[in-house]
Amino acid sequence: MRMRMWVLLLLVLAPSSVNGDTDQSHASALRIMYQGLNSPGQLTKWTSNGGDPCGDNWKGVKCSGSRVTEINLSGLGLSGNLGYQLTSLTSLTNFDMSNNNLGNEIPYNLPPNLQRLNFAGCGFHGSLPYSISLMTSLKYLNVAHNQINGELQDMFGKLSSLSTLDLSFNLFTGNLPESFSLLSRATDMYLQSNKFTGSIDVLADLPLKNLNVANNKFSGWVPSQLKNINLQKDGNSWNSGSAPPPPPGTPAGGRNHGNMSPSSTKNTGGVNGGVIAGIVISILVVGAVIAFFLLRKRSRKAHTDVEKMENQPFASLASEPHGIQELKSVQASIKAFEIPSSVNLKPPPLERHKSFNNDDISAKPPKKAPTNAMSYSIADLQMATNSFSADNLIGEGSTGRVFRAQFEDGKVVAVKKINSSAGAGIGISGVLSETFMDIVSDISRLRHPNVTQLVGYCCEHGQHLLVYEFLKNGSLYDLLHQSDECSRKPLTWNDRVKIALGAARxxxxxxxxxxxSVIHKSVKSGNILLDSELNPRLSDCGLASLVPDADQELDSIAPEVSMSGHYTIKSDVYGFGVTMLELLTGRKPFDRLRTRSEQCLVRWATPQLHDIDALAKMVDPALKGLYPVKSLSRFADVIALCVQPEPEFRPPMSEVVEALVRLLQRTDMSKRTLGNDVRPHDG
Incomplete structure (x- = not known):
């Protein structure tokens, strides 16, 4: 009886809306989104303070229990932005904001577990955010009819669930990324009315039913696998005539992408081509070994016979019954196992040995052809740099010197001349220049708005050079620590956060x-270059193998690296934290001109990062106190996480990016700058 009374009392006292209460993080994200959209009246029942999205049936919002699962606000004439807490919507699977006026960049911090994302017709520009590349559950992506530009990054490798991709009517340029070949469930793809170039071979093995590539700048031949689907291809520069036959070793029916799906290999009579190739090659190898030992044995016997017949006339080779006859027998045996012309097989390249003559160099496997990189001659680069004169020297690091180069047409680039000692451990010399070509090929595939773009390369006469885009504002290190303080304006607080965010991305x-994953190995302010609008570009990406561990600067590397010499992505995070400290304080990572206790920046600054009063005294004097205090404090919190001594406690860079995005958006919203009377409760 008492138990029933307690239950009844609890039911009476319990709030009537308990079943409708929305998860607080979800509700907060929608309130901030409402504010970002300028609190429009067409979003009925939405509020910026309080309210219950699930319980009060906010327009366009669907929930499961207390968690938001769908947002559909298509075609409502909304304007503004989507806020900075979208990553909190971890249960959101359908996000449709299509046909609104959100003319800005697509927000970086998108809900992580989306299955459907529709941003078509929103007036977005900029590039696709890389948070999309981590949405492993994504099945439908539509960003058509926007103004998104630039090259598509190689960001589709994890999107194996994606079935529909619509990038049509944008301003995309460049070749299709190789990771398109990993879209193993793609059935519908719309790429029309962009500025794509190159071939569409990367789409050959996809299970496509509908493909529209019309009105681009594609060239080459349309793969035969795509001719039996619903294909629209007009408005391109296709080659006429029949496509050339596939190169030797290419599996019948398609290209070999390296990561082939099980369905891309077909059995023939229960034994596939790889097994046949293995058997045939094994027989050839065994036959060759037998022939070698038979000839060797006979040659020894022949040598003995020659000694016995020293005074007799030398017998002709044709009359010698030993060796040649048996060799013919072996050759006949091998010929019996010759590969039929209908089987297109290519044996693996022979392993090179030091005893091989240089004339055998043609037996080596071909080098990987660099993608999107031009081959320059050493003569061209000498002319453009005035024979690599000191007047054109703009930088120097452990891998080599960097020179400014200007060609006759006025184009300016930066040329990195690799030191002869760099990469000695991996053999960047002589016939092993293929290693350098592999590095060039890998670097040329790195495509990101915050990574310096490789323009070309030179590999001639023992010289190895890399040609990059030229960035007129130089490095962050020079900008922060230059001796001539009057030559440039100091970086504002927002500039510093923006630079940190770009480098983090x-x-x-x-x-x-x-x-x-690519480990950078040398993350520091000297490797962060700035364009005319202070957008950062991380340089030397992909060159880690050329940098000897001993050459790394001890003032900016992680503690575990100085102990073991072993680099990981976590040691990169540490280097990034040191760079953030430079942005915060304006100090060098190591400064011998300071007192002993302040020479090492990390050691001096780390104990003070959570003390607001000490933090205010650490800030770069060039800022003159113009910064929001809360923003400064949050910036310091991120630094403290990145420079932790234990690598396992340092955050992944995606979390750093998310924190800096929130910080920058809150700073923009507050629009406050404070003087020297900094107070913790302001900002």
Whole structure:
């Protein structure tokens, strides 16, 4: 009886809306989104303070229990932005904001577990955010009829669930990314009315039913696999005539992308081509070995016979019954196992040995052809740099010197001349220049707005050079620590956060988008270059193998690296934290001119990062106190996480990016700058 009374009392006292209460993080994200959209009246029942999205049936919002699962606000004439807490919507599977006036960049911090994302016709510009590349559940992506530009990054490797991709009517340029070949469930793809170039071979093995590539700048031949689907291809520069036959070793029916799906290999009579090739090659190898030992044995016997017949006339080779006859027998046996012309097989290249003559160099496997990189002659680069004169020297690092180069047509680039000692451990010399070509090929595939773009390369006469885009504002190190303080304006607080965010996005791309992950190994302010609008570009990406561990600067590397010499993505995070400290304080990572206790920046600054009063005294004097205090404090919190001594406690770069995005958006919203009377409760 008492138990029933307690239950009844609880039911009476319990709030009537308990079943409708929305998860607080979800409700907060929608309120901030409402504010970002300028609190429009067409979003009925939405509020910026309080309210219950699930319980009060906010327009366009669907929930499961207390968690928001769908947002559909298509065609409502909305304007503004989507706020900065979208990543909190972890249960959201359908997000449709199509046909609104959101003319800005697509927000970086999107809901992570989306299955359908529709941003068509929103007036977005800029590039696709890399957070999309981490949406492993995404099945439908539509960003058509926007103004998104630039090259598509290689960001589709994890999107194996994607079935529909619509990028039509934008301003995309460049070749289709190789990771398109991993879209193993793609059935519908719409790429029309862009500025794509190159071939569409990367789409050959996809299970496409509908493909529209019309009105681009594609060239080459349309793969035969795509001719039996609903294909629209007008408005391109296709080659006429029949396509050339596939190169030797290419599986019948398609290209070999390296990561082939099980369905791309077909059995023939129960034994596939790979097994046949293995058997035939094994027989050939065994036959060759037998022939070698038979000839060797006979040659020894022949040598003995020659000694016995020293005074007799030399017998002709044709009359010698030993060796030649048996060799013919072996050749006949091998010929019996010759590969039929209908089987297109290519044996693996022979392993090179030092005893081989240089004339045998043609037996080596071909080098990988660099993608999107031009081959320059050493003569061209000498003319453009005035024979690499000191007047054109703009930088120097452990891998080599960097020169400004200007060609006759006025184009300016930066040329990195690799030191002869760089990469000695991996053999960048002589016939092993293929290693350098492999590096060039890998670097040329790195495509990100915050990574310096490789323009070309030179590999001649023992010289190895890399040609990059030229960035007129130089490095962040020079801008922060230049001796002539009057030559440039100091960086504002927002500039510093913007630079940190761009560099963080570059590292996130290398660590979490590239497959396999790319460890930079030398993350520092000297390797962060700035364009005319102070947008950062991380340089020297992909050159880690050329940098000897001993050459790394001890003032900016992680503690575990100085102990073991072993680099990981976590040691990159540490280097990024040191760079953030430079942005915060304006100090060098190591400064011998300071007192002993302040020479090492990390050691001096780390104990003070959570002390607001000490933090205010650490800030770069060039800022003259113009910064929001809360923004400064949050910036310091991110630094503290990145420079932790234990690598396992340092955050992944995606979390750093998310924190900096929130910080920058809150700073923009507050629009406050404070004087020297900094107070913790302001900002």
């Amino acid at each position: 570059a590292l996130e791309y290398l660590h979490e988008v590239c497959l396999p």
